[in-house]
Amino acid sequence: MLPDEELLERRQRVLGRNAPLFYERPVHLVKGKGVWVTDADGRDYLDVYNNVPCVGHCHPHVVEAIATQAGILNIHTRYLHETVVRYAERLTATFDASLNSAVFTCSGTESNELALRMARFRTGGEGVIVSDFCYHGNSKMVAELTTCFPVPEPFPAYARKVPVPDPYRDRQGMSDEQLADHFAAKVAEAVASLQAAGIKVAALLIDTLFANEGLPELVPGYAAKAVEIVRKAGGLFICDEVQAGFGRTGDAMWGHQLNGVIPDIVTLGKPMGNGHPLAGVITSSDLVDEFGKVANYFNTFGGNPVSAAAGMAVLDVLEGEKLLENARTTGAYVRAGLERLKDKHAIVGNVRGSGLFFGLDLVHDDADRSPATAECKRLINLMRDRGVLISRIGRYDNILKMRPPMVFAKEHADILLSTLDDALQAL
Ligand SMILES: Cc1ncc(COP(=O)(O)O)c(C=O)c1O
Known part of the structure; x- marks a missing residue:
């Protein structure tokens, strides 16, 4: 397997320097299953971003x-x-x-x-x-x-x-x-x-x-x-x-x-x-x-x-697999957890989304709602380092975007919520 640095260098040369990649340290994925993807070093990441594999990575x-x-x-x-x-x-x-x-x-x-x-x-x-x-x-x-x-x-x-x-x-x-x-x-x-x-x-x-x-x-x-x-x-x-x-x-x-x-x-x-x-x-x-x-x-x-x-x-x-029902029930469970994180961390101004599609609007101050754009960028990288893939979006790039494969279950929600709690603490 090519080392990441060499792969990145060769990618830039052949696919262009501006071909988009997520994260400050891009993730080199080699396989996926359900809500999990695995990198070239064998490290697993919880995928809370990708709606394309909507019924789970490599569903049999x-x-x-x-x-x-x-x-x-x-x-x-x-x-x-x-x-x-x-x-x-x-x-x-x-x-x-x-x-x-x-x-x-x-x-x-x-x-x-x-x-x-x-x-x-x-x-x-x-x-x-x-x-x-x-x-x-x-x-x-x-x-x-x-x-x-x-x-x-x-x-x-x-x-x-x-x-x-x-x-x-x-x-x-x-x-x-x-x-x-x-x-x-x-x-x-x-x-x-x-x-x-x-x-x-x-x-x-x-x-x-x-x-x-x-x-x-x-x-x-x-x-x-x-x-x-x-x-x-x-x-x-x-x-x-x-x-x-x-x-x-x-x-x-x-x-x-x-x-x-x-x-x-x-x-x-x-x-x-x-x-x-x-x-x-x-x-x-x-x-x-x-x-x-x-x-x-x-x-x-x-x-x-x-x-x-x-x-x-x-x-x-x-x-x-009744995945709409799962989106409703697991979605409600995640949303309740995100509301608790909002109560705990002042930077979380607003919880949004329905089913298995969530956003957190990060702000410096809930009163003036000034967007915490730099913090949002840092947070998705902190999450990546902790093994959870999410992204950000919106007019000010300050909205955490979470949209996992729809086989996302409560056990995965617990990992997302505790990792997010930890990353918000580390900000
Ligand atoms: C809302 C919306 N419409 C259309 C597209 C374009 O889809 P594609 O990349 O498959 O051409 C995207 C891609 O991100 C999208 O988010």
């Missing part, structure tokens, strides 16, 4: 499904294949009846790109409204809509950004209803601004849990009024479920099912194949058929037989 049922199908047939997507059709039927059955058609892709980026193309096709509009701290992928159209970090492409003239409500930071005496109204008013401003520039609205595109925005508690009813405004202007509602989907919240299979508004298009990715590159767009068969007539969309690898077998196996495990 998923591994077997992939290996078996790979040993029978894998081919591009322009042939009849029973598993592909069965998978699409089973997946779409988890959505509202209006969302009854799937187009498979290989990444969240491709899904969002396709969703925007479909929205523009359907509405005849070009305008897109996104949050002011978002990431939806890395193709040209999706990358230029990025608002959470700098990109070389200028923010496009056809787009507008709106701040999403964060009750902890923005409440300022406002009720939930006022916060929802405030968000709707910002969306109305964005619509008016596009119209004033002669641009018709095509879509409001949001991540239903606002994961990159820092996972603020969802304001009840925030979506309904905003979506009504967008639809009145002729636009569609696209929900990016790349992080929120597949039961992560425990309360529903899809994040949008928590906000009570049925989207026009849903985009999927990360956890869909448990690490196998499978993603997709879910929308009405009417839109898929109409778009298909003119776009001739095909995706060589998207939803091939091996991918479909992987996706099907993920659904088997989610159901068979």
Whole structure:
């Protein structure tokens, strides 16, 4: 095995000096099982960050499904294949009846790109409204809509950004209803601004849990009024479920099912194949058929037989091991533990999240809520050194982000909570 220093040096040379890596001391992983990953020295880490292996690293049922199908047939997507059709039927059955058609892709980026193309096709509009701290992928159209970090492409003239409500930071005496109204008013401003520039609205595109925005508690009813405004202007509602989907919240299979508004298009990715590159767009068969007539969309690898077998196996495990229920019960247990840490450590200003998706908003002072950005960076490195992998996110990079594989159990929660307690003490 190459020593880490040499591997890092060679990686930088061949993959570029800026190819992102987590942690001050990058982790060199060689294997994983369940919620555990192991580094090249044989050290185990509790994985509290990765939602891609959503049913657990190397889940035997998923591994077997992939290996078996790979040993029978894998081919591009322009042939009849029973598993592909069965998978699409089973997946779409988890959505509202209006969302009854799937187009498979290989990444969240491709899904969002396709969703925007479909929205523009359907509405005849070009305008897109996104949050002011978002990431939806890395193709040209999706990358230029990025608002959470700098990109070389200028923010496009056809787009507008709106701040999403964060009750902890923005409440300022406002009720939930006022916060929802405030968000709707910002969306109305964005619509008016596009119209004033002669641009018709095509879509409001949001991540239903606002994961990159820092996972603020969802304001009840925030979506309904905003979506009504967008639809009145002729636009569609696209929900990016790349992080929120597949039961992560425990309360529903899809994040949008928590906000009570049925989207026009849903985009999927990360956890869909448990690490196998499978993603997709879910929308009405009417839109898929109409778009298909003119776009001739095909995706060589998207939803091939091996991918479909992987996706099907993920659904088997989610159901068979009752992982939504686990997200609810273990999630509630973790959340209670995080609340106790908040009472103990002044730096923890706010506990947020639902199911198995948590954030801690770290602040210098709960009164002024000044973000503890440097401390947050130190903390994730202290956690890494103590064998627990988490990360950080949000406008000020001060929100601890925890989103483990969904086979996370109470025994793992206890390790997370005691390690976090210890690392917070060490800060
Ligand atoms: C909310 C969201 N949408 C889309 C994407 C892009 O997905 P991918 O990296 O599979 O293209 C990401 C990736 O982090 C994401 O967080």
